[in-house]
Amino acid sequence: MNHTIQLRMMVFSSLMTALIAIGGYLSFPIPLIPVPIVLADFFVMLAGLLLGAAWGSASVGLFLFLGALGMPVFAGGASGVAVFIGPTGGFLVGYLFCALVIGLVSGKGEASLSKDLAALLLGDFVLFGLGITWLKIVLRVTWNKALAFGLLPFIPGTAIKIMAAVMLVRTLRPFLKQVIPQQSKLSL
Numbered sequence: 001m002n003h004t005i006q007l008r009m010m011v012f013s014s015l016m017t018a019l020i021a022i023g024g025y026l027s028f029p030i031p032l033i034p035v036p037i038v039l040a041d042f043f044v045m046l047a048g049l050l051l052g053a054a055w056g057s058a059s060v061g062l063f064l065f066l067g068a069l070g071m072p073v074f075a076g077g078a079s080g081v082a083v084f085i086g087p088t089g090g091f092l093v094g095y096l097f098c099a100l101v102i103g104l105v106s107g108k109g110e111a112s113l114s115k116d117l118a119a120l121l122l123g124d125f126v127l128f129g130l131g132i133t134w135l136k137i138v139l140r141v142t143w144n145k146a147l148a149f150g151l152l153p154f155i156p157g158t159a160i161k162i163m164a165a166v167m168l169v170r171t172l173r174p175f176l177k178q179v180i181p182q183q184s185k186l187s188l
Contacts, residue, residue: 008180009055016047016059020095021066021073029076033149034087035135038075041127042161044095045120048102049169050176056099064092090134091150094127101126116169120162128154 023040030037040063047056063073072079075088084092105119128151136146 005180009051012051012176012180013047013055013059013062016043016051016056017062017066019043020047020060020063021071024073024075025077027076030153033153034139035091035131035150035154036075036088037154037157039161040075041091041095041098041124041158042165044099044127045102045123045161045165046168048099048123049106049116049119049165050172051103052107053100053103056103057096060096060099064096067092085138087135087138087149088131089138091127091131093134094130097130098123098127111173113166113170116166117162120165124158124162 020040020043023043024038026039028037044056044060047059050056051059067073067079067083068081070079074083074092083089102119102123105122106116108115132146132150135141135150136143139146139149141149
């Protein structure tokens with residue numbers, strides 16, 4: 001990969017990191033539930049779809065690293081390593097795997113609506129799987145409670161985010177193809 005393309009990918013990856021952090025600030029607490037509604041996962045989805053597995057994961061990894069270092073990038077401006085061992089820690093780690101899975105599934109072959117939808121659904125399955133499992137462990141609750149706290153309130157919003165991501169990607173992908181050759185999405 002030439003240096004110009006490498007630099008462009010770094011810029012787009014950094015932009016996605018910033019958007020994920022901004023999405024964390026757009027945090028709406030739900031009464032009696034330890035996991036807030038955030039827009040960060042929407043930008044994680046976009047990172048995987050637009051940048052691919054490697055660069056999408058890199059942008060999420062940078063977001064997590066900055067938060068662990070103490071930069072207030074997590075939901076509601078939270079930060080620090082302690083957030084990873086709290087109720088939302090599984091969702092934060094899940095962001096990394098969500099972007100990776102979305103990038104792997106959507107990056108194979110020719111882009112299509114069905115492939116993007118499958119990638120987003122699978123990525124969110126991984127995200128919620130990790131988040132709910134960690135929530136159950138940390139709160140020491142039953143699976144039913146963990147699902148009530150970590151999944152049920154988020155289903156409508158996640159469906160809207162998936163639809164919005166698909167529509168936005170269909171608009172942005174032609175632009176990205178002009179400035180970044182397709183093979184650059186595959187490797188760091």
